[in-house]
Each structure stands twice: as C-alpha cells, then as structure tokens.
C-alpha cells in the first residue's frame with residue numbers, strides 16, 4: 001500500500017489557515033462605543049438637530065435665540081398693528097380723526113401731555129362730554145366707548161404699545177407709556193363701569 005499525500009491531510013497540511021471565529025478584542029468594542037458616544041455628543045451640540053433656523057456659526061437653536069435683536073419695553077411696531085385694529089376705525093390710520101366719529105390724536109394735547117395719568121384712562125374707561133383738541137371744540141353725543149375695558153380684549157402689553165405708538169406717530173413727541181403705568185391705572189379703575197367725563201379728566205393730575 002503506497003502512501004499518498006491525501007492519506008493524512010492533517011499531517012501534510014498542518015499550517016493550512018482555518019476559518020474559525022475569533023472573539024473581537026474588548027478594546028475595539030470599547031473604542032467603537034466611545035466613538036459613537038462622542039459622535040452623538042458632537043451631533044447634539046453642533047448640529048442644531050438639523051433645524052433650518054440654526055445656521056453657521058451657531059450650534060443650537062438656543063444660541064441663535066441668544067443673539068436675536070430683542071425689543072425692550074414698549075414696542076411701537078406692535079402698537080401700530082394694534083392701533084390699526086382697535087382705534088383707527090374712528091381716529092383714522094393717520095391719527096387725524098374722522099368727521100362725526102372722533103377727534104384727532106395727531107398733535108392732541110391729551111396725547112402729548114408730559115404725564116400719562118389721564119391718557120391711559122381714556123381707552124380703559126371711555127370718554128364723554130364736549131372736548132377741545134388742538135384748540136377746536138368737538139361734540140360727539142355718544143363719546144368714546146371703553147374700547148380697552150377688558151384685559152382679555154386688549155392686554156396691558158398691547159395697550160402700552162398702542163399708547164406708545166400714538167405718542168410717537170404723526171409728529172407726536174411723547175415719552176413711551178410703560179407696562180407698569182398701564183397696569184397701575186387699570187388696577188386703580190378696575191371697579192368702575194361708567195364712562196369718564198371730560199370734566200373729570202381735566203381735574204385729574206397729569207402725573208401721579
């Protein structure tokens with residue numbers, strides 16, 4: 001019996017590589033885990049979570065927000081929009097008033113007064129009685145309705161914006177009307193439901 005190379009494969013091919021499973025080294029798993037972990041942190045901090053409002057060089061929506069221009073205090077742009085919604089129907093968009101409807105706000109001494117103790121009460125309580133504006137007498141039988149009687153309809157912020165706009169538009173030159181001033185006067189007259197009269201208005205101090 002002759003010996004062949006195939007008779008004992010184990011002996012003739014001892015170094016043939018074998019397909020065997022070898023465990024992945026633990027250090028590689030740890031490295032992979034750390035890489036993924038770092039990747040998520042990187043994504044979280046710098047991607048802005050793919051929001052379209054986040055753009056370079058900013059990394060997050062909070063950061064973009066931090067650098068936005070903010071309006072501090074009364075905002076005349078919002079005031080204008082609210083004025084056109086609530087007041088211009090009678091006083092006109094140019095503040096010139098309308099015949100038979102309302103007197104002018106442009107150049108009005110009631111609007112431009114140094115103090116706003118009287119002015120704030122007008123939209124909150126309404127106004128009745130003959131009134132003189134810019135040296136001209138006006139007589140509107142129904143007077144002005146208390147258009148800002150309710151805080152639900154016109155919140156304090158909107159009213160302070162409206163009055164600030166009115167005091168600065170059409171050549172008027174009054175200081176802004178703050179949220180605190182509006183709030184204080186609304187609290188003071190909260191229990192009153194009758195229209196303010198022009199006589200009462202004149203007796204009120206301009207500033208408190």
Ligand code: HEC
Pocket residue numbers: 083086087088089090091101102103104105108109110111119122123127128129130131133138139140142143144145147148162163166198
């Ligand atoms: C329904 C019509 C009407 C609306 C709406 C209206 N007003 Fe008037 N307003 C009048 C009338 C009428 C008078 C005159 C009151 C009087 O006869 O005593 C007046 C008077 C005034 C006055 C004092 C007089 C002057 O011309 O300076 C001011 C200030 C004023 N209104 C502000 C406002 C503001 C601010 C708004 C909106 C929040 C507003 N009004 C909404 C009709 C209106």
